[in-house]
Amino acid sequence: MHTHPLSSFSYCPRCGQKGLEHVHGRAIHCPSCDLTYFHNVASAVACFVLDEAGRLLTVRRARDPEKGTLDLPGGFVDPEETVDDAVRRELREETGLEATEVRLLFSIPNVYPYSGVDVYTADLFYLTRVKSFDGATAMDDAGELVIVDPADLRPEAFGLRSIRAGVERIVADPKLIG
Ligand SMILES: [Zn+2]
Structure with a gap:
């Protein structure tokens, strides 16, 4: 069973806040600074x-x-x-x-x-x-x-x-x- 690389991240890579939301298992969204980041193939x-x-x-x-x-x-x-x-x-x-x-x-x-x-x-x-x-x-x-x-x-x-x-x-x- 493989997990997406982003699932191992807890902190926003832009603003450093916790509470990242994981979107479709392929992206993270930060509610603090509204960053949405896709980690694509x-x-x-x-x-x-x-x-x-x-x-x-x-x-x-x-x-x-x-x-x-x-x-x-x-x-x-x-x-x-x-x-x-x-x-x-x-x-x-x-x-x-x-x-x-x-x-x-x-x-x-x-x-x-x-x-x-x-x-x-x-x-x-x-x-x-x-x-x-x-x-x-x-x-x-x-x-x-x-x-x-x-x-x-x-x-x-x-x-x-x-x-x-x-x-x-x-x-x-x-x-x-x-
Ligand atoms: Zn952020």
């Missing part, structure tokens, strides 16, 4: 990165949650950024690679527990092509780069539930990234 991207030989680039997570398991390059979309730009930026930040093609595959709703709070996300899975993996370097959240043949993908090697579900979709229908 966050957009996150995950990339199936293929080179021209059809190999797939994955990363080993450098941090918790699920440190040490496989992951796909990705992260949260920044304010005032297109989702396609978020894909290109996250790929660049984690691997140093430049995408030559970026295409949305599908999305999966997710709950991402972080610092004791459940963050609701819309995880957007992208097909991302690069010329080659030459010069790719593990940076930022990526502890190590792991190149695999898509035919050898094992969903159970991916620790984050949403990412594993995305990998299961590809294993069930490899044409999606073919």
